[in-house]
Amino acid sequence: MEGKVYIGGEEYEKEFTPKDYLTTYYSFHSGPAAEREIVKFSLQNLHQTFSTGGVGGDVLIDIGCGPTIYQLLSACEVFREIIATDYTPQNLQELQKWLKKDPGAYDWSPIVQHVCELEGDSMCILGTELSCQGLAVISLAQDTKLRRVSKPVGAAGGRVTLAVTVSRWQEKEAKLRRTITRVLKCDVTKTPPLGSAQVPPADCVLTFLAMECACPDVDTYRAALRRLAGLLKPGGHLVTLVTLGFQHYMVGPKKFTGVYLEKETVEKAIQDAGCQVLRCSCVSLSYSEAYCVNDGLCFVVARKGPGT
Numbered sequence: 001m002e003g004k005v006y007i008g009g010e011e012y013e014k015e016f017t018p019k020d021y022l023t024t025y026y027s028f029h030s031g032p033a034a035e036r037e038i039v040k041f042s043l044q045n046l047h048q049t050f051s052t053g054g055v056g057g058d059v060l061i062d063i064g065c066g067p068t069i070y071q072l073l074s075a076c077e078v079f080r081e082i083i084a085t086d087y088t089p090q091n092l093q094e095l096q097k098w099l100k101k102d103p104g105a106y107d108w109s110p111i112v113q114h115v116c117e118l119e120g121d122s123m124c125i126l127g128t129e130l131s132c133q134g135l136a137v138i139s140l141a142q143d144t145k146l147r148r149v150s151k152p153v154g155a156a157g158g159r160v161t162l163a164v165t166v167s168r169w170q171e172k173e174a175k176l177r178r179t180i181t182r183v184l185k186c187d188v189t190k191t192p193p194l195g196s197a198q199v200p201p202a203d204c205v206l207t208f209l210a211m212e213c214a215c216p217d218v219d220t221y222r223a224a225l226r227r228l229a230g231l232l233k234p235g236g237h238l239v240t241l242v243t244l245g246f247q248h249y250m251v252g253p254k255k256f257t258g259v260y261l262e263k264e265t266v267e268k269a270i271q272d273a274g275c276q277v278l279r280c281s282c283v284s285l286s287y288s289e290a291y292c293v294n295d296g297l298c299f300v301v302a303r304k305g306p307g308t
């Protein structure tokens, strides 16, 4: 219905179309620059957090994962198990399609390749035979893509040594598929948020762009963050990306709203949930106006206190 605005929970089940959401916000190469820059900001922060940032462990729970996997590409290198959760059944089905390599699954490969580049791909030195025409022969494993070959760094006795950079994006996809062990329903407005599902205390709870959509007001947002902190081990990390000044966003022709948040409200809610903010990076990036009205983004890493 024209002009209708939807809000978290049940309306997502009726109105949210995963493919519309994915093509609008995650068409990495072919979509608008604003959406691409936001994805790059997310991937850069996630890469930093899960490589040099010291966040890792046994279990990561992604809350409000939607139909997306980009937010888990760096984490899958440093967690034994990832539990992906969302409110909306069709989002969980879309995620399952990707996990099962269904032919209709969304193609995440441009984003996976970008993460592999952030991680430096892999540089290897190959000793290769020279062919009778004097060309170096390089054999690559089936799941690697050649990115760069340097000038020879050495040559002796019919063999030449080359520095080669290969992209291992398919290996990365396989690793993420292995690491996501469970896909569960969640509702952050309910206690417990994962219903009757038994999950171990998490080393990390990650939630990207979901709480501001799931919660209609600040009190609900604050209560939801307390529930998320309740899923963490003492000393575990909360990693979140929040749309600041959020008013609404479009999923195909449907308009969804949520809670308008400022940086201070986010930080205070995290602290009052028993977590210490370790890092808070806010940027003035906004989505294309036709898709989403917001005023910047905030990436936060926080740690749950020992006695909470």
Ligand SMILES: C[S@@+](CC[C@H](N)C(=O)[O-])C[C@H]1O[C@@H](n2cnc3c(N)ncnc32)[C@H](O)[C@@H]1O
Binding pocket: 008, 009, 012, 016, 063, 064, 065, 066, 067, 068, 071, 086, 087, 088, 091, 186, 187, 188, 189, 207, 208, 209, 210, 211, 213, 214, 215
């Ligand atoms: C904007 S999407 C974010 C999806 C994904 N995390 C991303 O980064 O693109 C918002 C998500 O919040 C979820 N959501 C809505 N209400 C919720 C609730 N009560 N509990 C948990 N998730 C909810 C929706 O199903 C949707 O997947």
